[in-house]
Amino acid sequence: MKTLTPLVIAMAVAALALTAAQQQSAKNWTQPHTPDGQPDLQGIWTNYTSTPFEVPDEGDRPDFYAGDVDGTGRGTGPSSFLTDTSDRKLTKARSLVVEPSSGRVPIMPWAEEVRNYRLTHIQDDWVNFTPWERCITRGVPGGIFPAGYGSGYQILQGPGYVAIVYEMIHEARMIPIDGRAHLGSSFRLWNGDSRGRWDGNTLVVDITGYNDKGTVATNVATQRVRAIPQSEQLHAVERFTRVDENTINYEVAIEDPKVFTSPWKVAMPLHREPDYQLFEYACHEGNRAVPNTLSAGRAKDREARAASAR
Amino acid sequence: MRTSHLVSAALVVMVAAGAHVAAHHSFAAEFDGSKPVTLRGTITKMEWTNPHAWLHVDVKGPDGKVVAWMIEGGAPNALLRRGWNKESVAPGTTVVIQGFRARDGSNRASGGEVTLPDGKKLFIGSTGTGAPGDAGGRK
Numbered sequence: 084m085k086t087l088t089p090l091v092i093a094m095a096v097a098a099l100a101l102t103a104a105q106q107q108s109a110k111n112w113t114q115p116h117t118p119d120g121q122p123d124l125q126g127i128w129t130n131y132t133s134t135p136f137e138v139p140d141e142g143d144r145p146d147f148y149a150g151d152v153d154g155t156g157r158g159t160g161p162s163s164f165l166t167d168t169s170d171r172k173l174t175k176a177r178s179l180v181v182e183p184s185s186g187r188v189p190i191m192p193w194a195e196e197v198r199n200y201r202l203t204h205i206q207d208d209w210v211n212f213t214p215w216e217r218c219i220t221r222g223v224p225g226g227i228f229p230a231g232y233g234s235g236y237q238i239l240q241g242p243g244y245v246a247i248v249y250e251m252i253h254e255a256r257m258i259p260i261d262g263r264a265h266l267g268s269s270f271r272l273w274n275g276d277s278r279g280r281w282d283g284n285t286l287v288v289d290i291t292g293y294n295d296k297g298t299v300a301t302n303v304a305t306q307r308v309r310a311i312p313q314s315e316q317l318h319a320v321e322r323f324t325r326v327d328e329n330t331i332n333y334e335v336a337i338e339d340p341k342v343f344t345s346p347w348k349v350a351m352p353l354h355r356e357p358d359y360q361l362f363e364y365a366c367h368e369g370n371r372a373v374p375n376t377l378s379a380g381r382a383k384d385r386e387a388r389a390a391s392a393r
Numbered sequence: 394m395r396t397s398h399l400v401s402a403a404l405v406v407m408v409a410a411g412a413h414v415a416a417h418h419s420f421a422a423e424f425d426g427s428k429p430v431t432l433r434g435t436i437t438k439m440e441w442t443n444p445h446a447w448l449h450v451d452v453k454g455p456d457g458k459v460v461a462w463m464i465e466g467g468a469p470n471a472l473l474r475r476g477w478n479k480e481s482v483a484p485g486t487t488v489v490i491q492g493f494r495a496r497d498g499s500n501r502a503s504g505g506e507v508t509l510p511d512g513k514k515l516f517i518g519s520t521g522t523g524a525p526g527d528a529g530g531r532k
Contacts, residue, residue, distance in 0.1 A: 150419020151426075205422045216418045218444065232471040250470070252444070303419075362470040369442025371465075372418035379423055379496035 109327040114284045119242045121260070122284040124325055127361065128353040129234045130227065130333075133175040136305045136349075138186030148310075149303045152203045179228070182336075182348035188308050189344040198310045206380025209373055213310050214273060215301035217373060218366035221252055222297055223274040223290060224319050224335045228349070230302040235361040236353065238323075245279055245286060252366040258288055265291055271315060273297050286323040293317040299337065314341035329355040417444035417468065420493075424465075424503040428494040432462055432502070436486045441469045441479065448482065448504060448517060450490065464490055464504040466517035477515060486510065490517075 115123040146154070178186035201211040215221045226249050227236065233251025240246070243261040248254075260279040270276060276292035295315050300308040317339040324332045331353040338346040420426070434452035446466035451459050466472060482488060487510055492502035504517040 149421075151421040153421065202419075205419070212418075232468060232474070251468075362473065364443045364468065364470060366417075366444050369440060369445055369447060370417075371447075372423060372445070375495065375497070375501065376418070376422040378499070382497035 112327045114325060117240050121240050121245075122281065122286070122325065123240065124238045124245070124286060124323055124331060125240055126238060126355050127357060127359050128236045128238065128331060129356045129359055130229045130236070130351060130353055131171055131173055131231070131234050132179070132229050132351060133173040134177070134179050134351070136179050136228065136300075137188060137307060138178040138180070140187065143307060145306060147199075147202065148306050150202060150205065179349050179351050180347060181350045183345065188311075188347050190308070190311055191342055191344060194311050194342045195307075197312050201310050206376055206383065209377065212373060212376075213301040214297050215252065218252060218370045220254060220273050220297070221249070221301050222299065223256065223277065224321055224337070224349075225298070225300045225302075225305070226251070226254060226274075227333065227335075228300055228302065228305050229351070230304055233362075233364055235356070235359050237361055248361065250361040251364050253364045258286075260286075265289075268292070271295075275317070275319070282322075284324060286321075288321040288323075290319040290321070291317075299339070299342075312342060314339055316341050323353075331355075420503055423495060424493045425496050426493055430492055430494050430502050432464075432490045432492065434462065434488065434490075436482045436484050436488060437461070438484060439479075439482055443470075444468055446472055446517070448490070448507075450488065460500055462500045462502065464492055464502050464517065466504050472517065475516065477517070481515060482507065482509070492518075 117123050117125070180186045180188055183189065205211045209217065220226065221230075230251060235250035237248040238245065239248070243259060245258045245260055247256045247258070249256065254274075256274070256277065258277045258279040260281065262280070263278065265278055266276045270292050271294040272292055273294055273296065275290040277288050277290050279286055279288045281287070293313055293315060295313060297313050298310050299313050299317065300311065303309060317337070319338075320336045322332075322334040324334075326332050332350070333353050334348060334350045336346055336348045337343070432450060432452050434450040436448065437451050438449040440447040440449070446469050448464040448466060450462045450464060452462050453459050467475075489508040490502070490504055491506045492504045495501035495503075507515045507517050509515065
């Protein structure tokens with residue numbers, strides 16, 4: 084411990100010096116603009132992080148949320164291997180959920196029960212799969228929550244529009260910024276209806292018009308929030324603020340009075356990575372997960388019938 | 394590389410076990426973590442498809458009969474960034490594959506470690522699935 088102290092102090096001093104350097108760099112940085120005058124957010128950005136989605140709680144069941152509902156995912160197995168994030172050094176903050184201050188999403192109990200039912204009955208019916216498992220979408224805003232791979236986002240801007248290409252699951256999102264109104268309540272979409280505007284240098288995107296078939300988060304990294312249902316009253320407001328050459332601060336405020344007891348907010352940086360390549364992720368091409376999982380369920384049914392006949 | 398990343402480096406958290414990664418679907422719904430399998434065979438094909446790559450392997454049983462197995466891997470973009478490429482396991486390559494059997498009893502498995510003829514090991518599996526030994530999705 085004694086030998087570690089000078090090292091810790093040195094690291095803290097170095098960190099402070101670098102933070103000061105970053106602040107200086109940001110101070111010297113000027114927001115560039117597109118030819119039509121929009122603040123320029125264009126480029127390839129990634130969202131790798133080691134920050135947990137929520138502040139962990141001892142009552143959490145991470146294996147269950149990952150789909151290991153009966154504990155058979157445990158046991159001996161292959162050694163740990165590198166993932167495609169392993170050559171990166173990532174910061175780890177308390178949680179991506181920054182509001183409420185607990186860092187916990189205020190999920191209503193009924194919604195957790197629906198999530199639990201879907202996870203434990205996934206072998207019974209395709210409707211119990213998340214939209215991502217069905218290769219429909221990772222959702223909006225869920226598609227921008229870190230998954231650990233397929234982490235690239237390309238932002239493109241043209242007159243009247245901001246477009247975001249999501250590497251996973253190669254979704255392209257068009258955000259009108261020409262002041263047009265929302266589509267109206269007769270339109271119900273998996274990813275809602277995005278409408279953007281500029282608040283200074285911040286792109287603000289208001290999203291309504293969701294259907295009630297999706298989930299606000301689909302991947303395991305979102306832990307307890309994965310597979311939580313959404314209602315047609317889901318409403319999200321995203322804010323994209325470029326704070327220096329290489330960083331966009333991303334925030335999203337989420338409310339759904341049928342699902343959450345209060346609004347909540349996620350905040351995280353997006354890092355510019357000009358050399359990162361977005362690879363095609365044609366999700367339906369090899370998606371055998373749905374038939375194979377249902378097949379596993381039917382095998383279980385046959386075993387149960389055979390056992391009861393004995 | 395960039396100032397923000399230099400700050401990250403100073404405040405580094407090594408994340409091999411803590412990175413939040415996720416596969417497309419849950420391991421346990423499809424595969425049985427209590428049924429590990431070791432397959433020695435010859436590659437016949439690798440499908441570079443999303444959301445999961447599939448490795449096809451002919452495995453000769455004790456009775457001499459050849460059985461075709463399918464091994465589920467991670468997403469091609471994750472495998473590429475992990476060091477795989479189309480030459481990694483050309484058809485005809487003999488390999489040893491560690492994995493876990495499908496719950497429906499068919500000749501399918503969730504792949505893990507793949508050992509090549511020269512002893513080199515590659516990991517073909519998804520991470521964050523809840524598969525045994527998978528640190529990616531766990532705290």
